[in-house]
Amino acid sequence: MATATSPSLDERPLGTAGQLSELLLPFATVTGVLGLWELAPRVGWLNGGVVPPVSEVLILIPGLFADPVFLPNVGASAFRWALGFALAILIGVPLGALMGRSQLAFDLIDPILTISYPIPRAALILILVLWFGAGDVSRVGIIILGCLIPIVISSYHGARGINPHLLWSARALGTGRAAALLKVVLPAALAQILSGLRLAIAISIFTLLASELLIRQSGVGAYLFTLLDNGQYHLVWACSIVIATAGFLLDVAYVRLIGWLLPWMEGQV
Amino acid sequence: MAVVTGRSVEAPAAVKVAARGVRKVFTSRQGVQRAAIDGVHLDAAPGEFVSIVGPSGCGKSTFLYIVGGFVEPTAGGVTVDGRPVRAPGPERGIVFQESALFPWKTVLGNVTYGLAEQGLPRDRQRAVARMYLEMVNLRGVEGLYPKELSGGMQQRVAIARTLATDPDVLLMDEPFGSLDAQTRAILQIELNGIWERTGKTILFVTHSVEEAIFLSDRIYVFSARPATVKAVIPVDLPRPRDRDAIIQAPTYARLHRDIWELLRHEQKTDGERGRGDGH
Numbered sequence: 001m002a003t004a005t006s007p008s009l010d011e012r013p014l015g016t017a018g019q020l021s022e023l024l025l026p027f028a029t030v031t032g033v034l035g036l037w038e039l040a041p042r043v044g045w046l047n048g049g050v051v052p053p054v055s056e057v058l059i060l061i062p063g064l065f066a067d068p069v070f071l072p073n074v075g076a077s078a079f080r081w082a083l084g085f086a087l088a089i090l091i092g093v094p095l096g097a098l099m100g101r102s103q104l105a106f107d108l109i110d111p112i113l114t115i116s117y118p119i120p121r122a123a124l125i126l127i128l129v130l131w132f133g134a135g136d137v138s139r140v141g142i143i144i145l146g147c148l149i150p151i152v153i154s155s156y157h158g159a160r161g162i163n164p165h166l167l168w169s170a171r172a173l174g175t176g177r178a179a180a181l182l183k184v185v186l187p188a189a190l191a192q193i194l195s196g197l198r199l200a201i202a203i204s205i206f207t208l209l210a211s212e213l214l215i216r217q218s219g220v221g222a223y224l225f226t227l228l229d230n231g232q233y234h235l236v237w238a239c240s241i242v243i244a245t246a247g248f249l250l251d252v253a254y255v256r257l258i259g260w261l262l263p264w265m266e267g268q269v
Numbered sequence: 270m271a272v273v274t275g276r277s278v279e280a281p282a283a284v285k286v287a288a289r290g291v292r293k294v295f296t297s298r299q300g301v302q303r304a305a306i307d308g309v310h311l312d313a314a315p316g317e318f319v320s321i322v323g324p325s326g327c328g329k330s331t332f333l334y335i336v337g338g339f340v341e342p343t344a345g346g347v348t349v350d351g352r353p354v355r356a357p358g359p360e361r362g363i364v365f366q367e368s369a370l371f372p373w374k375t376v377l378g379n380v381t382y383g384l385a386e387q388g389l390p391r392d393r394q395r396a397v398a399r400m401y402l403e404m405v406n407l408r409g410v411e412g413l414y415p416k417e418l419s420g421g422m423q424q425r426v427a428i429a430r431t432l433a434t435d436p437d438v439l440l441m442d443e444p445f446g447s448l449d450a451q452t453r454a455i456l457q458i459e460l461n462g463i464w465e466r467t468g469k470t471i472l473f474v475t476h477s478v479e480e481a482i483f484l485s486d487r488i489y490v491f492s493a494r495p496a497t498v499k500a501v502i503p504v505d506l507p508r509p510r511d512r513d514a515i516i517q518a519p520t521y522a523r524l525h526r527d528i529w530e531l532l533r534h535e536q537k538t539d540g541e542r543g544r545g546d547g548h
């Protein structure tokens with residue numbers, strides 16, 4: 001009888017040497033970049049006042065966390081991001097899935113997407129502020145708008161491309177047309193939806209920061225801008241590293257979480 | 270169809286599945302229209318085992334999809350118990366040519382799916398599912414996901430999933446095509462047994478003439494695309510049938526030869542038509 005094998009390890013065609021280099025190469029790349037960053041300002045390739053050596057930046061990070069206004073700002077950003085991202089999923093996934101399964105829904109919604117697709121998100125920030133003021137509505141709204149399109153498009157393609165025999169099987173096993181959307185179309189399209197969400201995470205963090213840099217007042221983007229205004233360039237770098245690391249960890253956590261929650265999924269998101 | 274009361278010589282025998290003038294035209298991406306099925310009439314009496322054989326690509330799967338209510342015919346129609354087929358329904362179970370299991374559900378989850386839709390309590394679902402998994406010769410795989418099974422195992426799970434809901438009419442599209450000879454023989458016998466016990470009406474598509482003869486009451490031979498009914502061949506072999514004994518019977522040899530002859534002729538005409546297509 002066949003037994004379950006662990007695909008994460010066994011699918012790789014590389015031998016032990018391959019596995020070793022797979023571990024070491026990224027490490028070497030990162031070390032190389034950091035080394036260059038350390039070296040360039042010291043030997044005068046870069047202006048040390050604007051681009052300080054990496055070691056001088058890194059030692060500032062603990063101080064950043066000690067600043068009593070830093071974490072509340074991070075919290076405000078994280079809250080707005082989570083709210084905007086969650087709302088975008090709640091709106092975007094059903095919308096896209098419906099478009100993928102109903103020509104009527106597609107004909108109704110697609111023109112809106114086609115028109116809004118090339119509009120720069122940054123331009124929308126100002127329009128939202130004019131409309132709703134500079135409060136949380138605009139800040140959350142811009143995140144929703146920022147990642148809605150990749151979510152809708154990936155859900156649409158996912159729902160449209162499902163194996164029709166899965167849907168037919170469910171229908172012949174007694175599932176109604178509407179219920180099949182939830183029971184079959186959604187899980188069958190999930191791999192593609194999740195790739196869209198991964199893209200949307202990156203986009204939404206970008207729009208979050210862009211909005212905070214423009215609107216100021218609160219959030220980690222605003223905090224960053226204040227540092228820049230005060231000429232604290234070392235801290236600007238430290239804060240940027242923290243943000244970049246947070247984004248990276250979020251992405252890693254996302255991929256890990258999916259692998260863990262959805263063991264039936266083929267391939268990667 | 271007219272309701273027949275009383276005794277009448279012309280009265281049609283009771284019909285479970287009736288296909289009348291079923292035609293299906295597909296439009297290619299270039300806008301060219303080509304018929305896949307061209308006016309198929311087919312009857313299956315209640316409890317009858319009907320096989321469909323025909324050249325590859327002639328429209329057998331498409332025909333089953335129309336009976337299943339998944340695909341709409343361009344013309345003609347299908348009735349089941351006298352009611353026109355307009356949508357899929359749980360009284361018509363289907364086993365597809367490739368397993369079509371839900372990849373997000375375990376083997377057990379796949380087989381209990383239809384039972385859950387029927388509203389069976391959880392422990393009943395499990396008990397019934399286990400029984401059918403046993404029947405298709407699968408043990409110890411309940412917790413695995415479809416991607417962890419071989420093709421033949423997946424197909425057996427799909428068969429169990431469909432049988433478990435006990436549909437009146439079974440539509441089977443080359444269900445044993447991906448199995449090894451031994452499993453195939455076991456499942457043929459199982460299916461024959463289920464059919465004898467339950468009185469299901471079965472439409473069974475196969476490429477194996479041998480399989481069709483062993484299982485069927487009648488065999489429809491479809492022509493090359495576009496499919497028409499080329500011949501309807503009654504299998505006048507006594508039941509219950511014993512696989513090994515049947516192969517020895519002179520009737521078997523005659524049927525086998527006749528059907529092969531029909532199929533070989535079709536394969537040839539298919540090739541001639543294929544050249545004229547200009548893809």
Ligand SMILES: Nc1ncnc2c1ncn2[C@@H]1O[C@H](COP(=O)(O)OP(=O)(O)OP(=O)(O)O)[C@@H](O)[C@H]1O
Pocket residue numbers: 295296297305323324325326327328329330331332366494
């Ligand atoms: N959705 C579709 N769009 C266009 N053409 C189709 C479609 N589905 C099937 N066809 C065409 O219709 C014909 C019949 O296909 P079908 O799958 O019913 O054949 P089949 O008899 O089941 O073949 P096989 O024995 O190989 O399974 C084929 O030529 C196929 O290319």
Ligand SMILES: [Mg+2]
Pocket residue numbers: 329330331366442
């Ligand atoms: Mg087929």
